[in-house]
Amino acid sequence: MSPPAPPLPSDGSGGNGESDDAGSVEVVLTLPGDLRGAFKDPFGPVFTDAGALLDALEEPGPLVAVGDVVTYHLVEAGRRPDVAVLDGYTERTPVAEEIEAGTNTDAYDRHLGIENPAATLTTGILDALADALAGTGAGGSNGADEGIGSGDDAQRAETTVIDVDGEEDLVTVPAIAAAPEGASVVYGQPGEGMVRVPVEKETRKRARELLERMGGDHERAYELLGIEADREGPGP
Known part of the structure:
Protein backbone atom coordinates (compact mmCIF):
# COMPACT_ATOMS: atom_id res chain seq x y z
CA MET A 1 0.00 0.00 0.00
CA SER A 2 1.61 3.23 -1.09
CA PRO A 3 1.58 6.30 1.19
CA PRO A 4 -1.93 7.70 1.68
CA ALA A 5 -2.78 10.40 -0.81
CA PRO A 6 -3.53 13.99 0.20
CA PRO A 7 -7.12 14.78 1.20
CA LEU A 8 -9.59 15.62 -1.53
CA PRO A 9 -9.91 19.28 -2.50
CA SER A 10 -12.33 21.25 -0.37
CA ASP A 11 -14.88 21.32 -3.19
CA GLY A 12 -15.01 17.50 -3.32
CA SER A 13 -17.29 15.21 -1.39
CA GLY A 14 -17.41 15.61 2.36
CA GLY A 15 -17.39 11.84 2.75
CA ASN A 16 -20.92 11.54 4.13
CA GLY A 17 -22.26 9.29 1.42
CA GLU A 18 -22.63 12.19 -1.00
CA SER A 19 -21.61 12.13 -4.63
CA ASP A 20 -18.51 13.93 -5.84
CA ASP A 21 -18.64 17.03 -8.04
CA ALA A 22 -19.29 14.98 -11.16
CA GLY A 23 -22.21 13.30 -9.44
CA SER A 24 -21.03 9.85 -10.52
CA VAL A 25 -19.17 8.54 -7.45
CA GLU A 26 -20.64 8.09 -3.98
CA VAL A 27 -17.89 8.66 -1.41
CA VAL A 28 -18.59 6.80 1.83
CA LEU A 29 -15.39 7.34 3.85
CA THR A 30 -12.49 9.78 3.54
CA LEU A 31 -9.01 9.83 5.04
CA PRO A 32 -8.41 12.79 7.39
CA GLY A 33 -4.94 14.30 7.41
CA ASP A 34 -4.26 13.37 11.03
CA LEU A 35 -4.75 9.67 10.26
CA ARG A 36 -1.99 9.36 7.66
CA GLY A 37 0.63 8.41 10.24
CA ALA A 38 -1.41 5.39 11.33
CA PHE A 39 -0.47 3.63 8.08
CA LYS A 40 3.28 3.86 8.63
CA ASP A 41 3.41 0.81 10.91
CA PRO A 42 2.87 -2.49 9.06
CA PHE A 43 -0.19 -4.56 9.96
CA GLY A 44 1.89 -7.74 9.93
CA PRO A 45 5.29 -9.24 9.05
CA VAL A 46 7.18 -7.74 6.10
CA PHE A 47 8.60 -10.00 3.38
CA THR A 48 11.00 -9.17 0.57
CA ASP A 49 10.51 -12.55 -1.12
CA ALA A 50 7.08 -13.63 -2.34
CA GLY A 51 8.00 -17.30 -2.13
CA ALA A 52 8.85 -16.95 1.55
CA LEU A 53 5.59 -15.10 2.13
CA LEU A 54 3.60 -17.90 0.51
CA ASP A 55 5.50 -20.51 2.52
CA ALA A 56 4.49 -18.66 5.69
CA LEU A 57 0.77 -18.94 4.98
CA GLU A 58 -0.66 -21.04 7.78
CA GLU A 59 -4.26 -21.15 6.60
CA PRO A 60 -5.73 -22.35 3.29
CA GLY A 61 -8.07 -19.36 3.23
CA PRO A 62 -8.44 -16.78 0.44
CA LEU A 63 -5.50 -14.61 -0.56
CA VAL A 64 -6.27 -10.93 -1.18
CA ALA A 65 -3.63 -8.73 -2.82
CA VAL A 66 -3.85 -4.94 -2.81
CA GLY A 67 -1.49 -3.36 -5.33
CA ASP A 68 -0.04 -4.11 -8.75
CA VAL A 69 3.53 -4.86 -7.68
CA VAL A 70 2.43 -7.17 -4.86
CA THR A 71 0.12 -9.03 -7.22
CA TYR A 72 2.89 -9.35 -9.80
CA HIS A 73 5.31 -10.90 -7.31
CA LEU A 74 2.72 -13.35 -5.98
CA VAL A 75 1.87 -14.47 -9.52
CA GLU A 76 5.58 -14.82 -10.34
CA ALA A 77 5.97 -16.99 -7.23
CA GLY A 78 3.21 -19.29 -8.45
CA ARG A 79 0.11 -18.08 -6.62
CA ARG A 80 -2.56 -15.97 -8.28
CA PRO A 81 -4.51 -14.11 -5.58
CA ASP A 82 -8.16 -14.97 -5.13
CA PRO A 117 -10.73 8.85 -5.97
CA ALA A 118 -7.60 9.31 -3.88
CA ALA A 119 -7.98 9.24 -0.08
CA THR A 120 -11.50 7.83 -0.26
CA LEU A 121 -13.51 4.64 -0.07
CA THR A 122 -16.52 4.77 -2.36
CA THR A 123 -19.71 2.78 -2.61
CA GLY A 124 -18.29 1.12 -5.71
CA ILE A 125 -15.05 -0.12 -4.16
CA LEU A 126 -16.67 -1.37 -0.94
CA ASP A 127 -19.43 -3.17 -2.83
CA ALA A 128 -16.94 -4.68 -5.30
CA LEU A 129 -14.71 -5.85 -2.45
CA ALA A 130 -17.60 -7.57 -0.66
CA ASP A 131 -18.70 -9.18 -3.94
CA ALA A 132 -15.17 -10.40 -4.68
CA LEU A 133 -14.77 -11.87 -1.19
CA ALA A 134 -18.09 -13.67 -1.55
CA GLY A 135 -16.82 -15.13 -4.80
CA THR A 136 -13.84 -16.81 -3.12
CA GLY A 137 -16.14 -19.57 -1.93
CA ALA A 138 -15.02 -19.32 1.71
CA GLY A 139 -18.30 -20.77 2.81
CA GLY A 140 -19.83 -22.99 5.46
CA SER A 141 -21.12 -21.39 8.64
CA ASN A 142 -18.12 -19.06 8.60
CA GLY A 143 -19.16 -17.51 5.30
CA ALA A 144 -22.78 -17.22 6.33
CA ASP A 145 -21.91 -15.55 9.65
CA GLU A 146 -19.71 -12.97 8.00
CA GLY A 147 -22.10 -11.93 5.30
CA ILE A 148 -19.84 -13.14 2.51
CA GLY A 149 -22.18 -15.71 1.07
CA SER A 150 -24.25 -18.69 2.12
CA GLY A 151 -25.87 -21.73 0.58
CA ASP A 152 -24.98 -22.33 -3.06
CA ASP A 153 -23.22 -18.96 -3.34
CA ALA A 154 -20.86 -19.89 -0.51
CA GLN A 155 -19.69 -22.97 -2.40
CA ARG A 156 -18.60 -21.22 -5.58
CA ALA A 157 -14.96 -20.28 -5.95
CA GLU A 158 -14.02 -17.53 -8.38
CA THR A 159 -11.01 -15.29 -8.70
CA THR A 160 -11.68 -11.59 -9.14
CA VAL A 161 -9.59 -8.63 -10.23
CA ILE A 162 -10.84 -5.18 -9.24
CA ASP A 163 -9.48 -2.57 -11.65
CA VAL A 164 -9.54 0.81 -9.91
CA ASP A 165 -9.70 4.09 -11.78
CA GLY A 166 -8.14 6.32 -9.13
CA GLU A 167 -6.36 4.83 -6.11
CA GLU A 168 -6.63 1.54 -4.22
CA ASP A 169 -4.36 2.54 -1.32
CA LEU A 170 -7.01 2.42 1.40
CA VAL A 171 -8.63 -0.85 0.31
CA THR A 172 -6.34 -2.85 2.58
CA VAL A 173 -8.27 -1.67 5.65
CA PRO A 174 -11.80 -2.78 4.64
CA ALA A 175 -10.31 -5.95 3.12
CA ILE A 176 -8.95 -6.97 6.53
CA ALA A 177 -12.21 -6.01 8.23
CA ALA A 178 -14.41 -7.98 5.84
CA ALA A 179 -12.33 -10.99 4.72
CA PRO A 180 -13.19 -14.39 6.23
CA GLU A 181 -11.35 -15.96 9.13
CA GLY A 182 -8.15 -17.59 7.89
CA ALA A 183 -7.75 -15.31 4.87
CA SER A 184 -4.56 -13.34 4.23
CA VAL A 185 -4.36 -9.78 2.92
CA VAL A 186 -1.08 -8.73 1.30
CA TYR A 187 -0.10 -5.16 0.48
CA GLY A 188 3.09 -3.24 -0.23
CA GLN A 189 5.00 -1.27 2.41
CA PRO A 190 6.94 1.47 0.56
CA GLY A 191 10.68 0.96 0.75
CA GLU A 192 10.35 -2.24 2.81
CA GLY A 193 8.53 -5.04 1.02
CA MET A 194 5.26 -6.94 1.16
CA VAL A 195 3.13 -7.09 4.30
CA ARG A 196 1.13 -10.23 4.96
CA VAL A 197 -1.83 -9.72 7.29
CA PRO A 198 -3.51 -12.83 8.72
CA VAL A 199 -7.21 -12.12 9.12
CA GLU A 200 -7.97 -12.82 12.76
CA LYS A 201 -9.57 -11.10 15.74
CA GLU A 202 -6.74 -8.68 16.52
CA THR A 203 -6.07 -7.56 12.94
CA ARG A 204 -9.79 -7.11 12.32
CA LYS A 205 -10.04 -5.01 15.46
CA ARG A 206 -7.22 -2.75 14.29
CA ALA A 207 -8.80 -2.41 10.84
CA ARG A 208 -12.17 -1.54 12.36
CA GLU A 209 -10.54 1.10 14.57
CA LEU A 210 -8.99 2.73 11.50
CA LEU A 211 -12.30 2.66 9.64
CA GLU A 212 -13.98 4.32 12.62
CA ARG A 213 -11.41 7.12 12.57
CA MET A 214 -12.10 7.93 8.93
CA GLY A 215 -14.64 10.60 8.13
CA GLY A 216 -18.00 9.71 6.66
CA ASP A 217 -20.87 7.26 6.93
CA HIS A 218 -19.55 4.26 8.86
CA GLU A 219 -22.85 2.40 9.02
CA ARG A 220 -23.14 2.64 5.24
CA ALA A 221 -19.60 1.28 4.88
CA TYR A 222 -20.36 -1.69 7.12
CA GLU A 223 -23.59 -2.36 5.25
CA LEU A 224 -21.76 -2.45 1.92
CA LEU A 225 -19.06 -4.73 3.34
CA GLY A 226 -21.61 -7.07 4.88
CA ILE A 227 -20.38 -6.66 8.45
CA GLU A 228 -22.33 -5.46 11.45
CA ALA A 229 -21.76 -1.95 12.76
CA ASP A 230 -22.07 -2.89 16.43
CA ARG A 231 -19.37 -5.58 16.38
CA GLU A 232 -15.57 -5.45 16.35
CA GLY A 233 -15.54 -7.47 13.17
CA PRO A 234 -16.98 -10.56 11.50
CA GLY A 235 -17.25 -13.45 13.90
CA PRO A 236 -15.43 -16.75 13.44
Missing part, protein backbone atom coordinates in the same frame (compact mmCIF):
# COMPACT_ATOMS: atom_id res chain seq x y z
CA VAL A 83 -8.84 -11.23 -5.14
CA ALA A 84 -6.49 -8.65 -6.67
CA VAL A 85 -7.06 -4.90 -6.40
CA LEU A 86 -5.08 -2.93 -8.99
CA ASP A 87 -4.83 0.70 -10.08
CA GLY A 88 -1.90 0.64 -12.51
CA TYR A 89 0.36 2.69 -10.23
CA THR A 90 3.00 2.18 -7.58
CA GLU A 91 3.76 5.09 -5.26
CA ARG A 92 1.86 7.32 -7.72
CA THR A 93 4.05 6.27 -10.65
CA PRO A 94 2.63 4.15 -13.50
CA VAL A 95 3.79 0.56 -13.21
CA ALA A 96 6.28 -0.79 -15.73
CA GLU A 97 4.96 -2.77 -18.69
CA GLU A 98 6.55 -5.91 -17.22
CA ILE A 99 4.52 -5.48 -14.03
CA GLU A 100 1.31 -4.73 -15.92
CA ALA A 101 1.72 -7.80 -18.12
CA GLY A 102 2.88 -9.98 -15.24
CA THR A 103 -0.26 -9.44 -13.18
CA ASN A 104 -1.95 -11.61 -15.84
CA THR A 105 -5.41 -10.16 -15.30
CA ASP A 106 -6.83 -12.18 -18.21
CA ALA A 107 -6.51 -15.31 -16.05
CA TYR A 108 -9.10 -14.11 -13.52
CA ASP A 109 -12.68 -15.33 -13.65
CA ARG A 110 -14.21 -11.92 -13.10
CA HIS A 111 -13.19 -8.32 -13.79
CA LEU A 112 -14.77 -5.39 -11.95
CA GLY A 113 -14.05 -1.81 -13.00
CA ILE A 114 -14.47 0.74 -10.21
CA GLU A 115 -13.85 4.47 -9.81
CA ASN A 116 -12.32 5.40 -6.46
